[in-house]
Amino acid sequence: MNKLDLPSYLDQSDEVKARFDRLKQRPVILDIKEFTKIFETPTEDVVAVKDLNFKTYRREFVCVIGPSGCGKSTLIRTLAGLETKTSGQVLLDGEEIDGPGPERGMVFQGYTLFPWLSVKRNVMFGLEIAGHGKSPAEEEALQWIDLVGLSKFTNAYPHQLSGGMKQRVAIARALANKPRILLMDEPFGALDAQTRAKMQAYLLDIWRNIDVTIIFITHDLDEAVYLADRVLVLKAHPGEVQEIVEVPVPRPRSPEQFLSPEFLATKARLEELIHPPGDPDPELPGDHMNMMNMVPVNDEVDKVE
Amino acid sequence: MSAPSKIKRKFMQHQGVILAMFSFLIPLMIWSIVSYVPFVWHPKVKITVPGEVSYFSEGLLVDRDVFEREKSDVLAQGKTIPEGVPANPIYFPAPDEVATAFYTAFVTEPKRRNEKWLHESLWDSIQVIFWGFVISSIFGVPLGVLMGTYRVFSKLNEPFIEFFRYLPAPAFGALAVAILGIHQGPKIAIIFIGTFFQQVLVIANTTRKLDPMLVEAALTLGAKRTSLLFKVIIPGISINLYRDLRILLGWAWTYLIVAELIGSSSGITWFITQQARYKNFDNVYAAIMMIGIIGLFSDIILGWFGKRMFPWEQNKSLS
Missing domain, CATH: 3.40.50.300 (P-loop containing nucleotide triphosphate hydrolases)
Structure with a gap:
C-alpha cells in the first residue's frame, strides 16, 4: 500500500x-x-x-x-x-x-469444552456448580445457547462441532455464570x-x-x-x-x-x-543465505517478481 | 459425513474384518501344513503293523531312525518287517484332534470322583480372576486417581508402590497359602498382588495425562476441589481408565496360571496339568485355547459396552 x-x-x-x-x-x-x-x-x-x-x-x-x-x-x-x-x-x-x-469467565485459545458433556450440559456446568437446580439451569443454558445461535446443536457433543461453534459454546458457557x-x-x-x-x-x-x-x-x-x-x-x-x-x-x-x-x-x-521501523526482527537473518542450501542449483529463484 | 468417506469407511471396515480373519487363518494354515503334509517335519513313525520287532505295538510312536534301524535288522534276519506312517510327536496334535477335543474335553468324565469336570474347572478360574481383579480395582482405581490428582498422595504412596511392583507376585505364594489357606483365597491374593500395584501406577499416570486446559477451564467456571474431582477429572479420564482396566484384565489372566498352582491346584490349570499327565495333549491345547477365547470374548464384550458408555468418543481407542 x-x-x-x-x-x-x-x-x-x-x-x-x-x-x-x-x-x-x-x-x-x-x-x-x-x-x-x-x-x-x-x-x-x-x-x-x-x-x-x-x-x-x-x-x-x-x-x-x-x-x-x-x-x-x-x-x-x-x-x-x-x-x-x-x-x-x-x-x-x-x-x-x-x-x-x-x-471472571475465561475463553481459551484451545478448545476446552468438556468432551463428555453435550453442548447443553457444557453450558450448564457452571450453573450446576453454583447450585442452581437442574431445570432452572437447563432453562438458562438453553437461552445462552440460543444467544450464540446453536439451538440446533443443544444435544450434540463437542466433537461434532466445528471450531467456530466450539468457541461459541465456550463463550456461552463462560457467560452463563454472569461474569x-x-x-x-x-x-x-x-x-x-x-x-x-x-x-x-x-x-x-x-x-x-x-x-x-x-x-x-x-x-x-x-x-x-x-x-x-x-x-x-x-x-x-x-x-x-x-x-x-x-x-x-x-x-x-x-x-x-x-x-x-x-x-x-x-x-x-x-x-x-x-x-x-528500523528494528528488523532479530530472529530472521536479513540475507537469505541459509535458503541457498535448500534449493537445487538449477532452480530459477529470482525472476518471480 | 459425506458419501464418499462413508463408502471408504465401509470399505476399510470390510478390509479390517478380512485382515482380522487372516490373522487367525495364517497360523492355522501353518499348523495344518505341519500336521497334514507327511514330508513336512513328522520326525516320528507311528507303527501300523508291528511285524516281528519285539517291542513294537500298534499305535506306538518311535523316532524315524529307530524305526529304520529295526526295520533293516528284521529284514536282515528274514522276519516280517514292521510298517508305519510318518507322524508328529504326541505333544503336537493336529487341528482336527484339538477341534474334537473342544467337545470331548467337556464330556470326558473325571478320572476320580472328587475331580472336577472341565466346565467346573473353567468356572473356578473365572471366579478367581473376577474376584482378584474386582478387589484390586476397588482399591486401585480410587488410589490411582487420587495419586494422579493430588501431589501429596502421589509422593506418599508412589515410592513404595514402585518398589513393590518389582516383587514378583508368585513369590508370595507360600505366604499367601500360610495366611489364607489352600483354596481360592491365596489364588485371589496372587492375582491381586500381580494386578494392584501396576494398576495404581497406570491409573495415576492416566489421570495425570488429562488435558490441564480442561481443569483450568473448570476452575474459571467455579469448580472447587470436590466438584473438580467428580465433575471434571473422573469423567475426563473415564475413557482411558476403562481402556486401562481392559488391558489390566489381560494381565490378570497371565497371573492366573501361576496363582492356580498355589496351594491345591485348581481351575483350568489343574485341568491342563492333569491332561498333560495323561498325555491328552489335544485336551491341553483345547484348554489353552479356551483361555484365549474367554479372554478375547470378554474383551470384545467390554469394548462393546465401552462404546455405549462413552458416546462422545469418536470410536477410536475403543473396540
Missing part, C-alpha cells in the same frame, strides 16, 4: 469523544496497580510483567496486543486467577483477586479467516446486548481495532505498558469500517508500536 494521507489516530470525532467521556464516567471495574510477575526457574528469575498499571471501565471492550514475551497471557491468566502475582494489586470491583472464580468480566485469550486464533470474521461480529453483538466487560488478547491488529474501545499495547522483556490507544472508530462497528481512515490510522499506529 502506498502512503495515504491518514488522519492522526488521536483525532476523534465529537461523537467518539463524547463516547469516551461517558465511558470514563463509568465505575472502574478492574484496577491493576504496579502488577509484577516473576517466574522463578532453576537457572534464573524471568520477569514476565513489570509494574503494569491499567484501569478498565464497566462494559468496556479492551484488546491487549504485544509481541511474544510481553506477558499478555500472564496478565490474563493472573486476572483469571490461574497464576498468582508476585507483587502489586489486581482489584476487581475493588476487591483483590484470589484464585479462579466464576465472576463481571470476560477474559478471552486469543479465542479465535485457531479459526480460519472467514469464521474468525463471523465470530468477531457475533462477539460484538453479544457484548452489545449484555452487561459484561471484555479483556481480549489477540495478535491480529485488525481484530484489535475492530473490536476494542481501547487497545492496551504491551512491550516485551519485561512486559510493560507501551501505550494505551483509544480507538477512534465509531460504534456500532461493521466490516466496512476496515478501510475507513480512522481504522487505518489506528492500525498503522499499532503496527508502528509492535514493529518499530
Whole structure:
C-alpha cells in the first residue's frame, strides 16, 4: 500500500469523544496497580510483567496486543486467577483477586469444552456448580445457547462441532455464570479467516446486548481495532505498558469500517508500536543465505517478481 | 459425513474384518501344513503293523531312525518287517484332534470322583480372576486417581508402590497359602498382588495425562476441589481408565496360571496339568485355547459396552 494521507489516530470525532467521556464516567471495574510477575526457574528469575498499571471501565471492550514475551497471557491468566502475582494489586470491583472464580469467565485459545458433556450440559456446568437446580439451569443454558445461535446443536457433543461453534459454546458457557468480566485469550486464533470474521461480529453483538466487560488478547491488529474501545499495547522483556490507544472508530462497528481512515490510522499506529521501523526482527537473518542450501542449483529463484 | 468417506469407511471396515480373519487363518494354515503334509517335519513313525520287532505295538510312536534301524535288522534276519506312517510327536496334535477335543474335553468324565469336570474347572478360574481383579480395582482405581490428582498422595504412596511392583507376585505364594489357606483365597491374593500395584501406577499416570486446559477451564467456571474431582477429572479420564482396566484384565489372566498352582491346584490349570499327565495333549491345547477365547470374548464384550458408555468418543481407542 502506498502512503495515504491518514488522519492522526488521536483525532476523534465529537461523537467518539463524547463516547469516551461517558465511558470514563463509568465505575472502574478492574484496577491493576504496579502488577509484577516473576517466574522463578532453576537457572534464573524471568520477569514476565513489570509494574503494569491499567484501569478498565464497566462494559468496556479492551484488546491487549504485544509481541511474544510481553506477558499478555500472564496478565490474563493472573486476572483469571490461574497464576498468582508476585507483587502489586489486581482489584476487581475493588476487591483483590484470589484464585479462579466464576465472576471472571475465561475463553481459551484451545478448545476446552468438556468432551463428555453435550453442548447443553457444557453450558450448564457452571450453573450446576453454583447450585442452581437442574431445570432452572437447563432453562438458562438453553437461552445462552440460543444467544450464540446453536439451538440446533443443544444435544450434540463437542466433537461434532466445528471450531467456530466450539468457541461459541465456550463463550456461552463462560457467560452463563454472569461474569463481571470476560477474559478471552486469543479465542479465535485457531479459526480460519472467514469464521474468525463471523465470530468477531457475533462477539460484538453479544457484548452489545449484555452487561459484561471484555479483556481480549489477540495478535491480529485488525481484530484489535475492530473490536476494542481501547487497545492496551504491551512491550516485551519485561512486559510493560507501551501505550494505551483509544480507538477512534465509531460504534456500532461493521466490516466496512476496515478501510475507513480512522481504522487505518489506528492500525498503522499499532503496527508502528509492535514493529518499530528500523528494528528488523532479530530472529530472521536479513540475507537469505541459509535458503541457498535448500534449493537445487538449477532452480530459477529470482525472476518471480 | 459425506458419501464418499462413508463408502471408504465401509470399505476399510470390510478390509479390517478380512485382515482380522487372516490373522487367525495364517497360523492355522501353518499348523495344518505341519500336521497334514507327511514330508513336512513328522520326525516320528507311528507303527501300523508291528511285524516281528519285539517291542513294537500298534499305535506306538518311535523316532524315524529307530524305526529304520529295526526295520533293516528284521529284514536282515528274514522276519516280517514292521510298517508305519510318518507322524508328529504326541505333544503336537493336529487341528482336527484339538477341534474334537473342544467337545470331548467337556464330556470326558473325571478320572476320580472328587475331580472336577472341565466346565467346573473353567468356572473356578473365572471366579478367581473376577474376584482378584474386582478387589484390586476397588482399591486401585480410587488410589490411582487420587495419586494422579493430588501431589501429596502421589509422593506418599508412589515410592513404595514402585518398589513393590518389582516383587514378583508368585513369590508370595507360600505366604499367601500360610495366611489364607489352600483354596481360592491365596489364588485371589496372587492375582491381586500381580494386578494392584501396576494398576495404581497406570491409573495415576492416566489421570495425570488429562488435558490441564480442561481443569483450568473448570476452575474459571467455579469448580472447587470436590466438584473438580467428580465433575471434571473422573469423567475426563473415564475413557482411558476403562481402556486401562481392559488391558489390566489381560494381565490378570497371565497371573492366573501361576496363582492356580498355589496351594491345591485348581481351575483350568489343574485341568491342563492333569491332561498333560495323561498325555491328552489335544485336551491341553483345547484348554489353552479356551483361555484365549474367554479372554478375547470378554474383551470384545467390554469394548462393546465401552462404546455405549462413552458416546462422545469418536470410536477410536475403543473396540
